[in-house]
Amino acid sequence: MMKKNDMIYVTRPMIPPRDKFHQMCDEIFDSEWLTNMGEKHNKLEDNLKSFLDVDNILLFNNGTNALLTALKAMDLPYGSEVITTPFTFAATTHVIEWNGLKPVFADICQDRMVLTVESIEKNITPDTSAILAVHVYGFPCDVVGIERLAKKYNLKVIYDGAHAFNTKILGKSISKWGDITMLSFHATKLFNTIEGGALISNCKATHEKIKDLRNFGFQNEVTVSDIGINGKMNEIQAAVGLLNLEILDDEIAGRIYINQLYRDNLSCIREITIPNIDDNTSNSHQYFPILVENKRDELYEFLKKNGVYARKYFYPLCSEFAPYSKLESSSVDNLPIATEMSRQVICLPYYGRLVEDDQLNKVITLIKDFFR
Ligand SMILES: Cc1ncc(COP(=O)(O)O)c(C=O)c1O
Structure with a gap:
């Protein structure tokens, strides 16, 4: 067995109780249903929906695929500009480019290190289609100010909430703001499914669109309505999530x-x-x-x-x-x-x-x- 390293790292993941995990693995293998919206997956989706107190949540196999899909779901004009923060993990910027869009960096504030509304507004041009802001370290962006800008300039708002699992403002989930919020459940995150993530959206139609995009764009067995991706979380990931939620x-x-x-x-x-x-x-x-x-x-x-x-x-x-x-x-x-x-x-x-x-x-x- 590998020996645990003595180094003190920036984080260590939550590890679920092994006996319970082994039992869940037995259940998964006995069922022979390993992925594609299985029982554990659906249960975790339900449990997170109540835990986070949100209306629409969809699980993903990692946060990056979730964020890629969030931008895709917004149908932004090809080549248009997305205003974002440079003070984040590489994935935030990469998903903009991967969607054929242009990242435009704006500046952050000193106290919470999130985008400032002034800097976002300064960088808006006729080609701007969206704002991709990050609740860095789980510190909330100025969600009210960003909402005001979005209305004024007719922009979509996507939040990278990779660090903001269960962050609340005045008791309300932070994901109530913006069109879509992404969460990451990577092993380094507070709540982990080893790799994993989720999208929370505030509109039923967007939710349905993301659901199709997550599964190659399949609407049903024979209809592909959109250019989707494989974003599905598997049953072992979901089992880890169910058990980690308990601890x-x-x-x-x-x-x-x-x-x-x-x-x-x-x-x-x-x-x-x-x-x-x-x-x-x-x-x-x-x-x-x-x-x-x-x-x-x-x-x-x-x-x-x-x-x-x-x-x-x-x-x-x-x-x-x-x-x-x-x-x-x-x-x-x-x-x-x-x-x-x-x-x-x-x-x-x-x-x-x-x-x-x-x-x-x-x-x-x-x-x-x-x-x-
Ligand atoms: C701010 C931020 N956005 C996106 C990601 C990507 O999430 P994932 O690792 O789940 O793909 C991470 C880190 O993992 C992150 O820290």
Whole structure:
């Protein structure tokens, strides 16, 4: 058996109880129904619908395929412009290009690191068809401001909510805003199905369209109505999801405890800023980002040398990646705050089991030693 690595990573996945998982695998193999909207898949879809309190949800085999499909479902004019953030994972920008659309980067704000309405508006042209915004770290975008812009300029709004599982604003699911919200259930995410994702939409017709697109465009056995993809989640993924949903509360409780300890111990360090979210928003507890003035890279190397693998999410910016760096909107002048934030941010280890084996203490002590 492979030995567990002693390195402290930025995250560790929730692992379902093995006896229950083995039992579910037996059920799946006995049924001989391994994928294509099987029993476990449908049950997970129902359970998530109630858990997240949403009307329309469709599971996917990963978040990237889900986001690809979300853009496709919006029927945006080929070659039109989609305004997006550079401060995100590569997949957000890639899905725009894969849909034959043009990414246009706008800048973010300093406190929550999400797109600002002012910067979005500045980048709107007659060719703009949509906004693809990211609730980065689960910090909500200005959903009301973006809705206002979308109405004014007749734009579609898609949210990449890969980090925003169960984020709520005033008790309402964050997915109530925008045309479609994507969730990722990748192993690094708070809630995982190993690989996986979902689309939540606020319109029944869009929901039905996504359902067809997810399955090659098949409307029924003999009718292909659209150019679809294989986005289906399989039964083993769904089984992991069903079991992880049962232990999610414990994982969140663990992260809340760690969050408080980090704040108690690190907020007095002058060089560190810990971002806060508004009181009316629930934290998704996906990441624990801090901003470090000047010495971010030294801190990263120091932690790594001492067995702690924190991550510079999101450095470099997507606008700095080779396929996008020549775009006009990729200039530093257009993205001053995003550029600054990407040079300061570092995500600390954040997962329920971090309290075991003195790991959390080790991380905190190392950071304190570094700044002493
Ligand atoms: C912001 C963001 N968008 C999209 C994705 C892609 O999701 P997936 O890995 O499930 O394909 C990720 C990460 O995994 C992400 O962090």
